[in-house]
Amino acid sequence: MNDRRIDDLLDAMTLEEQVSLLSGASFWRTNAIERLAIPSIKVTDGPNGARGENFSGGITSAAFPAAISLAASWDVDMVRAVGMALAQEAKSKGAQVLLAPTVNMHRNVLNGRNFECFSEDPHLASEMAVAYINGVQSEGIAATVKHFIGNETEVERRTISSEINERTLREVYLPPFEAAVKRAGVWCVMTAYNYLNGVHCAENPWLLNSVLREEWGFDGVVMSDWTATHSTVEALVAGLDLEMPGPTVHRGAKLVEATRHGKVDPAAIRQAAGRVLRLIERTGCFETPQPAGERADNRPEHRALIRCAGAKGAVLLKNENILPLKPETLKRVAVIGPHAATPAMFGGGSARINAHYQVSPLEAMRAALGPDVVIEHALGCSVDRYYPLLTTSVAVDFFNGSTRQGAPILSKTTDTSEFRWFGPVEDGVDQNCFSARFSTTYVAQEAGIHGFGLMSAGTSRLYLDGELLLDAWSGWKRGESYFGHGSDEIHADVHLTKGQSYRLMIEYACGDGLTTTLKAVRFGIRAPSAAGSISEAVQLAAQSDAVILVVGLNEDWETEAEDRRGIELPGSQNALIEAVLKANPRAIVTLQSGSPLAMPWLERALAVLQLWYPGQECGNALADVLLGNSEPGGRLPITYPLSLGGLENVTKRHEKHGKVAYDEGLFIGYRHFDRHPNNVLFPFGHGLSYGNFEYRDLTIDQWHPDAGLSVFVTIANTGDKAGDEVIQLYVQPVGPAIDLPPKSLASFERQLLSPGEEKIISLTVDKSRFKNWSSEHNGFTHLTKTFDILVGRSAGDIRLARRLNID
Ligand code: BGC
DSSP, X not given: OOHHHHHHHHHHSOHHHHHHTTBBSSXXXXXXBGGGTBOOOBEEOOTTSOOOSOSSSOXXXXXXXXXXXXXXXXXXXHHHHHHHHHHHHHHHTTOSEEOOOBOOOOOSTTOTTGGGBOOSSHHHHHHHHHHHHHHHHHTTOEEEEEEETTOOOOTTTTTOEEXXXXXXXXXXXXXXXXXXXXXXXXXXXXXXXXXXXXXXXXXXXXXXXXXXXXITOOOSEEEOSTTOOOOSHHHHHHTOOBBOSSSOSSSTHHHHHHHHTTSSOHHHHHHHHHHHHHHHHHTTTTTSOSOOOOOOOOOHHHHXXXXXXXXXXXXXXXXXXXXXXXXXXXXXXXXXXXXXXXXOOSOSGGGOOOBSOOOOHHHHHHHHHOTTSEEEEXXXXXXXXXXXXXXXXXXXXXXXXXXXXXXXXXXXEESOSEEEEESOOSTTOXXXXXXXXXXXXXXXXXXXXXXXXXXXXXXXXEEETTEEEEEESTTOOOOSTGGGTSOOOEEEEEEEOTTOEEEEEEEEEOOTXXXXXXXXXXXXXXXXXGGOOHHHHHHHHHTOSEEEEEEEOOTTTSOTTOOOSOSSOSTTHHHHHHHHHHHXXXXXXXXXXXXXXXXXXXXXXXXXXXXXXXXXXXXXXXXXXXXXXXXXXXXXXXXEESSSTTOHHHHOOOXXXXXXXXXXXXXXXXXXHTTOGGGEEEOTTOOBOSSOEEEEEEEEXXXXXXXXXXXEEEEEEOSSSOEEEEEEEEEEEESSOTTOOOOEEEEEEEEEEOTTOEEEEEEEEOGGGGOEEETTTTEEEOSOSEEEEEEEEETTEEEEEEEEXXX
């Protein structure tokens, strides 16, 4: 297929047929045109796995590290390999398009989706995006760079307007998208939910036509985020090719009519349809038109890659002669904390997948240290935002309509008590109007007060032994759960007797116009022991040779459509850490989160490791690092603040239709903290190694106006262990101009050095890094000709500097 063939197909199509290509047929598929053998294509989320069609509980997939963890590796080759593996996963789900990567910036420390975005720095985010997309597309699967643009907060994401001036857009927020288009040749772009400077991103002609297409030469498909197309004419004219999901709301007959009435140029329809055909062609769909069914493809090479990637992303924040552990000295090891036996694999929302399996830190330490070492566990405290799910089997009956009358349409059993449907429900079940009944028996394992919890997107009520206990039906109220479509969890306490069986029945109806696209229900029971016991953890810590504490956030705390409320660890986790450190000062604190956390206990901890959300091999990646089988290879792709003081403007929660003023301009992340160094807990780029590095002999090899700059620096590993070093180069413009930008990362290189080894590292800086956006010139220009070239271990640890004049 070539452009000529695409033209021939377009010639053969009626206007209706061309228009039919411009909206989804269903949640995850585009329309096919059988008459012309034009197949449908299937898309799937998302950044850390290929989920497939079912929003929860579907066919299992490989869970890869979240984007923040990938970016923390600063390893473009590895990220490319992850991209390839993700494409193979997409194929196992019969999909041709992966809805990833997410390249929005970490502007807001509290943004609920930070975990699925790479960095606060445009250069690092761009390098990661290019590597990821190259990997995905090398397998013939389309990547979708998202969300274009200004989606840096989740609260009211559908109504807010990101107010960003052009210079800030050009220098901070657009670069990862620009790199995705110009350097990686990305095939799809997804627009953001929000407005940009008052115009909705899905119908913003400046963004889609002028910048993306005309300036950058993008020739792929622009699709809306889910249910974020808001008009028939404006969106199409502005350059939005594909309304997702389907069936259409704004296109189809409405767009045909608008075109017939001259409101839309038929040539614009033809062009958009041509771009969808090009996507079908690029993904090889014309040759293999029938998407294969979904299957679980649990490959050993993916497992190995995930394990290695998890370790490469792990950032050793502090280490005072504690790590790596020496296995030969260990007799009793305690693995303590809410994530010790239940790892956090990923964040929530559309990034969540049904993983093939999960390896917990507890299991991994047992496997790594073998039967001669006693490994014990204490929960310590809970990280649960909601009451724990049931693990017994649950019988589900589905009914069409909202009254659950007559025989069910379908009955099945599941092993979870949470159900989410984003689009398709089950065969034969009407996704727009259905109800369900869930039944299970709970055998109390303990005596005492048990908490029952229920929440739903849609209405629900829970009966215990035939008595109504919880009612989220008559008084249903929209809360924060389920992307803002669900209620808050409601609770009731009941005293249960150990060994006794209790019947639970939950009724659910999706309809009543209360929810939009997402339907969900969740019920859980919190047994008395689920709260954990700090004193039990303390006792265990005191009698162990090594203590591994695993604490943090999880997919309920960091998720889509909401932002965090603060940077503190939730629940009693800080108290647990303090108490354990007191009992055993050598305890190692491992953090799981996708964004910064406050560490009031930091001075008392000797070793702190940030593990992020590393996917299904979580425990193994951690054990590899703790035991020195892998380097803690990560460096922070974000700054850790001491407090939220001074960050009020970026962390503000906006009202419906609020304006999000990006008043700080270029000064996000370390550019802000360079002006407020007292509020830095750990700087951007920070991360320790098991090696020890010295930097010397920074030489500027040459400046070439076309090629840019090439620089050499000598690095020596003076430690007694091998180590990976990430050498970072920052450019700092110097001069009298008042609008000179702050320093920015311009190049980096990851290198493995054996003990005693010395290497000369070459770094190149693209010529564009010496220019800045000028509104006056409507383009990039030199604001100064003098720059300081800074090389170091982090934005806060510059080891060498040279001044450069490019005159
Ligand atoms: C998210 C997108 C995602 C889409 C489909 C939206 O809510 O913002 O990132 O790809 O849903 O699940």
